[in-house]
Amino acid sequence: MSKEKSAPGAALGWLSSLKLTLVLFFALAVASVIGTLLPQEISLPELREHFSPVAASLINFLALNNLYHSMWFRILLLLLCTNLVACTIERLPKTIRLIRRFQDPFDSQKLSRFGLSSSIAAALPIEQAQSVVESAVREAFGRMCRIESGRAGGLGPFCAVSETGRWSTLMVYAVHLSVLIVLVGAMAGSFLGFKGAMNLTEGETSDKVMLAGAESVTELPFAMRCDKFEVSFYDTGAPKEFKSDVAVIENGSEVLKRSIIVNDPLTYEGITFYQASYGTSLKEAKIELTEPDSGKKIAMTLPFRQPVTIPGTSDQLMIDEYEENLMQVGQAIELVYAKQGRQSSAQWILIDRPYHGNKIENYLVRVTQTDKARFTGLQVKKDPGIWLVWAGFTLMTLAIGLTFYSSHRKLWVCIEPDKKSRKTIVTFAGRASRNTQAFEEEFEALRRDLENRLKNPHASHEIRGHKTDKKGTE
Amino acid sequence: MTSSFLLSLTTFAYLLCTVLYLAGTIFRFKPLLVAGTIAGAATLLMQTAGIGLRWVESYRMGYGHAPLSNMYESLVFASWAIMIIYLVFELRVRQRALGVFPALFSFLAMAYASFSKDIDSKIQPLVPALKSNWLIAHVMTCFLGYASFAVSFGISLLYLIRKRFPEDPNQDGGFIAFLPGASQLEWFNYQLVLFGFLWLSVGIITGSVWANSAWGAYWSWDPKETWSLITWFIYAALLHARNLKGWKGERVAWLSVIGFGCVLFTYFGVNFLLSGLHSYAR
Numbered sequence: 102m103s104k105e106k107s108a109p110g111a112a113l114g115w116l117s118s119l120k121l122t123l124v125l126f127f128a129l130a131v132a133s134v135i136g137t138l139l140p141q142e143i144s145l146p147e148l149r150e151h152f153s154p155v156a157a158s159l160i161n162f163l164a165l166n167n168l169y170h171s172m173w174f175r176i177l178l179l180l181l182c183t184n185l186v187a188c189t190i191e192r193l194p195k196t197i198r199l200i201r202r203f204q205d206p207f208d209s210q211k212l213s214r215f216g217l218s219s220s221i222a223a224a225l226p227i228e229q230a231q232s233v234v235e236s237a238v239r240e241a242f243g244r245m246c247r248i249e250s251g252r253a254g255g256l257g258p259f260c261a262v263s264e265t266g267r268w269s270t271l272m273v274y275a276v277h278l279s280v281l282i283v284l285v286g287a288m289a290g291s292f293l294g295f296k297g298a299m300n301l302t303e304g305e306t307s308d309k310v311m312l313a314g315a316e317s318v319t320e321l322p323f324a325m326r327c328d329k330f331e332v333s334f335y336d337t338g339a340p341k342e343f344k345s346d347v348a349v350i351e352n353g354s355e356v357l358k359r360s361i362i363v364n365d366p367l368t369y370e371g372i373t374f375y376q377a378s379y380g381t382s383l384k385e386a387k388i389e390l391t392e393p394d395s396g397k398k399i400a401m402t403l404p405f406r407q408p409v410t411i412p413g414t415s416d417q418l419m420i421d422e423y424e425e426n427l428m429q430v431g432q433a434i435e436l437v438y439a440k441q442g443r444q445s446s447a448q449w450i451l452i453d454r455p456y457h458g459n460k461i462e463n464y465l466v467r468v469t470q471t472d473k474a475r476f477t478g479l480q481v482k483k484d485p486g487i488w489l490v491w492a493g494f495t496l497m498t499l500a501i502g503l504t505f506y507s508s509h510r511k512l513w514v515c516i517e518p519d520k521k522s523r524k525t526i527v528t529f530a531g532r533a534s535r536n537t538q539a540f541e542e543e544f545e546a547l548r549r550d551l552e553n554r555l556k557n558p559h560a561s562h563e564i565r566g567h568k569t570d571k572k573g574t575e
Numbered sequence: 576m577t578s579s580f581l582l583s584l585t586t587f588a589y590l591l592c593t594v595l596y597l598a599g600t601i602f603r604f605k606p607l608l609v610a611g612t613i614a615g616a617a618t619l620l621m622q623t624a625g626i627g628l629r630w631v632e633s634y635r636m637g638y639g640h641a642p643l644s645n646m647y648e649s650l651v652f653a654s655w656a657i658m659i660i661y662l663v664f665e666l667r668v669r670q671r672a673l674g675v676f677p678a679l680f681s682f683l684a685m686a687y688a689s690f691s692k693d694i695d696s697k698i699q700p701l702v703p704a705l706k707s708n709w710l711i712a713h714v715m716t717c718f719l720g721y722a723s724f725a726v727s728f729g730i731s732l733l734y735l736i737r738k739r740f741p742e743d744p745n746q747d748g749g750f751i752a753f754l755p756g757a758s759q760l761e762w763f764n765y766q767l768v769l770f771g772f773l774w775l776s777v778g779i780i781t782g783s784v785w786a787n788s789a790w791g792a793y794w795s796w797d798p799k800e801t802w803s804l805i806t807w808f809i810y811a812a813l814l815h816a817r818n819l820k821g822w823k824g825e826r827v828a829w830l831s832v833i834g835f836g837c838v839l840f841t842y843f844g845v846n847f848l849l850s851g852l853h854s855y856a857r
Binding site: 119122123126127129130133134136137138141169287296335337339340341342343362363364365366373375376377480482487490491494497498501502504505536538 | 704707772776785793794796798804819
């Protein structure tokens with residue numbers, strides 16, 4: 102690297118440096134470890150219950166309780182992407198130049214400086230040595246391609262190269278591209294899509310989805326109806342299948358009927374519905390109020406979440422919540438008592454255990470009857486970026502696989518007469534991008550084969566069954 | 576004959592393999608190493624039969640699923656994968672003196688699966704989340720990755736041992752001299768890491784495709800997912816440092832040791848210490 106570098110050049114140099122890559126890999130790994138050790142997605146008050154006040158504020162300040170969605174973690178990921186792009190900008194032109202058919206002129210001196218090179222002196226005329234080398238190399242490596250030696254009139258040495266798997270050096274760029282595609286797909290999904298949940302009671306139709314994270318509701322362009330929800334169990338008691346029979350309703354008419362089970366979601370118009378949970382909901386409850394002083398009993402029917410006026414008063418009662426198993430004591434409802442001009446009060450009433458605490462205001466409460474329905478919990482997702490993610494995954498698998506199984510191997514050969522000894526000197530060198538150990542063995546095998554053939558041209562020609570009529574002359 | 580009988584026998588057979596490889600290396604007696612290879616191959620066949628039989632038995636019980644669904648079954652498969660990867664590797668590089676660690680790991684995985692009180696070896700029906708064709712693809716690819724990392728870890732240990740005890744030209748070198756040269760060990764390590772990286776990547780990808788069809792999210796920073804990504808980062812760092820920065824030798828060997836530590840945590844630590852979507856893997 103030159104010392105006087107422009108500021109953008111220096112910035113590109115830093116962004117494309119391998120040091121940055123390694124630092125980012127380790128930083129992301131350490132950050133991810135912290136994220137798995139600390140509880141995630143919990144609020145500051147919840148943090149204070151688990152940690153000392155100082156530690157809790159520190160965790161909150163560094164966003165360690167929502168680490169994977171924090172600004173600094175995203176910056177690390179963004180830096181990794183920038184690093185990938187910068188590396189590509191810096192290295193790809195060199196790689197392309199390398200894999201083009203273009204080859205700088207070379208000579209035997211240059212070849213002898215290679216890490217893997219050898220030289221054989223043969224008592225053969227240059228043309229014959231050339232044909233011997235050509236056939237040996239073709240068998241071991243592939244076709245040879247002659248290179249202009251740079252000297253005029255074609256009187257210079259015979260120079261040629263043979264190479265295979267030039268494209269394999271591009272695979273690493275394909276892996277990098279696939280990482281970018283996956284991340285772009287993930288971003289597209291989070292900006293253009295949504296994730297939410299939908300609880301449907303058997304028989305209910307709805308087009309409203311509760312969005313995850315935010316307390317907001319979105320409306321689908323069509324409605325879903327749940328016809329039936331079923332759970333089946335193995336004889337061991339473990340759950341076997343959760344199944345919702347649903348129908349898609351568009352403009353008031355049923356367009357699709359299907360069941361959704363875990364691992365088999367339903368996709369309609371780009372929106373996917375997954376079987377996520379189930380439960381029981383309350384439609385209405387009959388209750389009996391007892392006035393403690395007079396012992397007078399009042400019977401009421403309360404539909405879920407609808408205020409009903411208590412007969413003989415102007416006060417209202419409403420069932421606000423229903424729990425199937427409240428704190429391990431069974432079914433319970435939460436009653437809200439609204440009195441004009443006063444703050445309303447709320448109280449949990451146990452359904453299965455009538456006890457003295459089942460009270461609201463002055464009334465003793467007894468639940469006499471409940472009308473319940475099963476609901477299915479569907480996860481609803483729209484992710485327009487998913488195809489990019491799948492494409493990235495496919496490319497990544499193919500590219501890493503091909504990187505593993507391929508290698509760019511190149512062999513340079515230079516054949517020239519030696520003026521002093523009047524022999525022909527064959528100099529050759531090789532280089533492989535991967536699996537160099539195996540390549541070294543192959544190179545050694547070629548060297549032995551060449552030595553054998555150059556010293557004993559007739560034998561090798563006879564074995565190969567052609568050119569036997571042409572006799573070598575000294 | 577039952578699968579549990581065959582698999583118990585497998586446990587002891589792997590112990591025998593380990594002893595043969597260890598004795599062959601320490602006493603520098605080649606026939607013992609050959610015996611180790613033969614015992615390894617025979618045990619692998621027996622274990623394959625055991626796994627196949629367990630598969631058949633699950634159908635007889637009416638559950639019918641590939642034996643890859645809980646901690647016990649995954650440990651058996653891990654031990655199988657380590658041995659098959661090692662034996663293919665041994666065949667390709669014609670080096671028998673590296674078998675001690677892979678055989679030991681296969682034995683330890685089987686022993687832990689068979690004798691630990693935390694691990695239930697009963698064939699159990701699949702819970703709804705596991706009922707998917709992705710089960711076989713995901714578990715197999717992940718464990719092929721883990722197994723090649725285990726073999727690479729063994730080779731890294733041998734490499735580090737070799738570096739700690741340089742050969743003394745005055746002596747005959749002891750068992751160290753019986754091992755392949757440091758540069759060869761370094762090369763083997765790299766090859767196995769690359770192979771493992773390929774399968775780990777495919778394992779993460781298949782897991783993520785599966786999670787998307789089961790839970791509607793291909794990535795949710797669940798501890799298992801996150802730890803597999805941490806492992807992926809460590810090995811990615813190793814490959815980049817070695818190929819582009821010319822890191823060789825001890826630094827790469829240590830990275831491989833750290834990487835395998837992450838593999839172990841992804842496999843055991845997450846199951847036992849952290850909670851998450853993979854809780855059925857206990």
